[in-house]
Amino acid sequence: MIQITEFRAVMNFALRRSHAFSSISGRDFLARFQTNGDQLTDESAFNAFSDQVYYALVGYQFQGGFYSANLLQGAQEFFAQRVQTDAYDDDVISPWFHGVAAVILDRGEKKGEGGPTIIHQVGDGQEQYLVVDPFEETRRLQEQEALAKKQLADARRRERDEAKKKRDGNEAAFRQERKGCKGYPGYDETLDARAMSILSTAGANNVTLDDIVVMPDATGLGVGGNPAIALMLPETIDTIRDVVMSTHYPKLVEGKNPHEVNIDVNGWLDRLKIGTIVIAASALDDDFGLGVMYHEAGHKVTGEKGECGMVFACELTLIERHLGRPFAVDWFTRVRQPGYLRQHGLSTQPGCDVFAEKLRKLLPEVHFYKEFKQVYEAATGKDLVLSEEAQQKFAEERAALALPEVGKTVTGKVPALLSFFPKCEKSQQSIKPAGSKKGDQVTFAGYTWLVENKTPSGEYTLKRLT
Numbered sequence: 201m202i203q204i205t206e207f208r209a210v211m212n213f214a215l216r217r218s219h220a221f222s223s224i225s226g227r228d229f230l231a232r233f234q235t236n237g238d239q240l241t242d243e244s245a246f247n248a249f250s251d252q253v254y255y256a257l258v259g260y261q262f263q264g265g266f267y268s269a270n271l272l273q274g275a276q277e278f279f280a281q282r283v284q285t286d287a288y289d290d291d292v293i294s295p296w297f298h299g300v301a302a303v304i305l306d307r308g309e310k311k312g313e314g315g316p317t318i319i320h321q322v323g324d325g326q327e328q329y330l331v332v333d334p335f336e337e338t339r340r341l342q343e344q345e346a347l348a349k350k351q352l353a354d355a356r357r358r359e360r361d362e363a364k365k366k367r368d369g370n371e372a373a374f375r376q377e378r379k380g381c382k383g384y385p386g387y388d389e390t391l392d393a394r395a396m397s398i399l400s401t402a403g404a405n406n407v408t409l410d411d412i413v414v415m416p417d418a419t420g421l422g423v424g425g426n427p428a429i430a431l432m433l434p435e436t437i438d439t440i441r442d443v444v445m446s447t448h449y450p451k452l453v454e455g456k457n458p459h460e461v462n463i464d465v466n467g468w469l470d471r472l473k474i475g476t477i478v479i480a481a482s483a484l485d486d487d488f489g490l491g492v493m494y495h496e497a498g499h500k501v502t503g504e505k506g507e508c509g510m511v512f513a514c515e516l517t518l519i520e521r522h523l524g525r526p527f528a529v530d531w532f533t534r535v536r537q538p539g540y541l542r543q544h545g546l547s548t549q550p551g552c553d554v555f556a557e558k559l560r561k562l563l564p565e566v567h568f569y570k571e572f573k574q575v576y577e578a579a580t581g582k583d584l585v586l587s588e589e590a591q592q593k594f595a596e597e598r599a600a601l602a603l604p605e606v607g608k609t610v611t612g613k614v615p616a617l618l619s620f621f622p623k624c625e626k627s628q629q630s631i632k633p634a635g636s637k638k639g640d641q642v643t644f645a646g647y648t649w650l651v652e653n654k655t656p657s658g659e660y661t662l663k664r665l666t
């Protein structure tokens with residue numbers, strides 16, 4: 201057990217470390233000391249204060265206090281350390297000091313390790329406190345949480361590593377088996393040449409066989425029959441190589457001697473690397489496929505992996521240039537739905553401002569105003585103001601959609617419906633409860649409505665009830 205004079209030395213040191221006072225508890229501690237009219241330099245006053253702390257801790261320890269016992273033990277160690285090295289470790293003494301402040305000032309204490317939070321009997325023993333030590337308890341929970349997260353992450357990583365090892369092994373065996381197969385390193389030389397020429401016109405410089413690879417079909421290119429993909433992640437490369445080895449190549453050589461088929465499959469696999477665009481053959485004959493390809497070219501030209509504004513700005517430029525303005529308008533209203541554009545190109549940085557301006561110049565003014573006003577203003581920092589002509593058109597549209605009387609219905613998607621209520625509060629701008637369906641009673645724009653119908657694309661028919 202540490203002696204009182206040794207404890208004084210430890211306290212003296214702790215109180216003199218400037219950053220011991222950086223927390224509220226530390227300053228509070230000091231203020232308490234100074235309100236006795238004393239200064240740290242007044243030795244007898246300092247000793248009296250330090251002794252008060254010492255006896256308080258000893259008292260708590262005798263009642264079975266866990267933290268006070270640890271703090272006294274800590275003080276003993278600091279003292280021994282100072283005797284040996286004539287120095288304290290600042291990173292250790294500071295938390296120790298804060299612990300003392302927490303026990304004395306915040307009355308945080310508990311019985312035994314992991315024991316219940318207890319009580320300091322104060323004064324005549326009438327007053328009781330139940331305070332969890334703000335440091336210890338929070339730290340314990342944080343440590344537990346961090347440990348659980350780490351274990352989960354480790355397990356996932358091990359799983360991934362094993363799968364990767366197995367996959368790499370399979371690929372090595374496959375490549376060994378097909379070594380010496382001579383021929384073209386891909387599915388179709390003519391189609392590759394066409395794809396490369398399209399990519400060159402899209403603005404990619406010095407296009408090579410490694411920039412774009414045509415596949416027999418869209419297997420593995422993503423959900424929903426996505427006809428093209430830019431390989432921006434190692435895992436995607438693994439997936440596409442697997443498709444070549446397990447699906448495309450076996451079909452092409454089926455029933456033949458692989459060495460007599462004109463395909464160098466190892467060369468084909470080698471072409472699949474970071475930055476390569478992979479595209480299904482059918483996409484080359486189809487405007488939708490080309491649109492997707494220009495999107496992938498956007499990833500390649502900008503070097504951005506995410507679905508950000510830069511990529512969509514590039515996609516818009518390429519589609520308008522190569523497939524024409526009417527196609528571009530259609531693409532950015534029907535293929536790329538407003539909700540999708542609001543979420544990705546217009547809200548995912550970098551480049552939202554660039555894309556927002558390009559999109560504004562492309563789309564009909566009123567449509568753009570209704571769908572994108574808020575997100576355009578957020579992205580560009582500018583106000584979106586309608587031209588006089590568009591204002592007129594917008595007013596006419598709104599008049600035609602006058603707020604229905606009670607018992608009448610109105611039809612449209614939420615952004616269009618909101619044009620009835622230009623001054624509607626933000627909290628009332630969505631249909632509540634969310635996910636409502638036909639037959640539900642909802643609130644919207646401060647009124648109560650009956651959902652008479654709701655289409656899969658989100659068009660509501662609402663009957664006004666109040």
Ligand SMILES: [Zn+2]
Pocket residue numbers: 495499506507511
């Ligand atoms: Zn993309």
